[in-house]
Amino acid sequence: MRITVLGSGTSSGVPVVGCRCATCSSTNPRDKRLRPSIMLELEGAVLVVDSASDFRQQMLQYQVERLDALVYTHHHYDHIAGFDDLRAFNFHSGEAVPIYALQETLDNLKRTFEYAFVPPLQIGGGVPQIVAHVIDSEPFNLLGITVQPIPMMHGLMRVNGYRFGRFAYCTDTNYIPDESLRLLKGLDVLILDALRYHEHPTHFTVDQAVEMAQRIGAGQTYFTHIAHQILHDELSERLPANIALAYDGLQFEL
Numbered sequence: 021m022r023i024t025v026l027g028s029g030t031s032s033g034v035p036v037v038g039c040r041c042a043t044c045s046s047t048n049p050r051d052k053r054l055r056p057s058i059m060l061e062l063e064g065a066v067l068v069v070d071s072a073s074d075f076r077q078q079m080l081q082y083q084v085e086r087l088d089a090l091v092y093t094h095h096h097y098d099h100i101a102g103f104d105d106l107r108a109f110n111f112h113s114g115e116a117v118p119i120y121a122l123q124e125t126l127d128n129l130k131r132t133f134e135y136a137f138v139p140p141l142q143i144g145g146g147v148p149q150i151v152a153h154v155i156d157s158e159p160f161n162l163l164g165i166t167v168q169p170i171p172m173m174h175g176l177m178r179v180n181g182y183r184f185g186r187f188a189y190c191t192d193t194n195y196i197p198d199e200s201l202r203l204l205k206g207l208d209v210l211i212l213d214a215l216r217y218h219e220h221p222t223h224f225t226v227d228q229a230v231e232m233a234q235r236i237g238a239g240q241t242y243f244t245h246i247a248h249q250i251l252h253d254e255l256s257e258r259l260p261a262n263i264a265l266a267y268d269g270l271q272f273e274l
């Protein structure tokens with residue numbers, strides 16, 4: 021299993037439009053962050069978590085030619101807005117893309133992209149074709165592996181993190197209940213939300229994420245969903261052992 025971080029940024033992306041702060045003006049490629057998403061490659065099959073706002077650019081940048089499954093964490097715009105660009109994979113494969121989402125995520129996709137769900141608003145192949153699978157907190161099989169949803173809270177919103185074998189992706193959260201922490205034992209790698217230094221109602225701060233990462237105790241933890249208040253090199257120097265910032269293009273195999 022090869023994992024690629026397609027985007028490590030928060031909802032605005034980094035740089036933020038119109039901002040001249042140190043991070044947004046930085047020339048370090050690790051301070052350029054697309055909207056949050058990861059790709060898993062499993063013996064030729066490709067699974068992507070979330071169709072982020074930068075989905076098209078991410079698919080081009082990493083030369084992704086097939087998409088066997090798309091798994092959604094939740095329905096915030098930064099995680100769904102590349103949905104219309106699933107059409108490219110429909111054109112290539114001639115098949116619908118299987119998507120896996122919580123019921124409320126699917127309901128929101130249907131509202132946001134109504135034209136794709138209410139026939140026959142458009143005729144001629146102009147809408148994304150998907151096969152929707154509603155999932156909840158029970159594990160499910162996908163592309164030969166077991167996917168374990170990790171129920172978490174994102175402010176008042178329920179979201180899913182996901183565990184794939186000895187790797188887990190837990191973005192967009194500021195609270196992981198004890199039952200979910202039990203599902204995160206024995207990880208080699210964890211990717212965890214760490215938005216910025218000061219408090220936020222729906223995301224872990226850096227300090228909260230460090231504490232959570234140490235509690236979970238994965239062999240290696242990477243932080244994601246990073247806002248422009250964080251300069252990559254500056255924070256990287258001070259993070260404890262086995263914790264690092266993710267960055268766009270980070271890749272590892274498990």
Ligand SMILES: [Zn+2]
Pocket residue numbers: 030031056096098099192245
């Ligand atoms: Zn987000």
Ligand SMILES: [Zn+2]
Pocket residue numbers: 035036039040041042043044045248249
């Ligand atoms: Zn900035």
Ligand SMILES: [Zn+2]
Pocket residue numbers: 094096174192
């Ligand atoms: Zn969110």
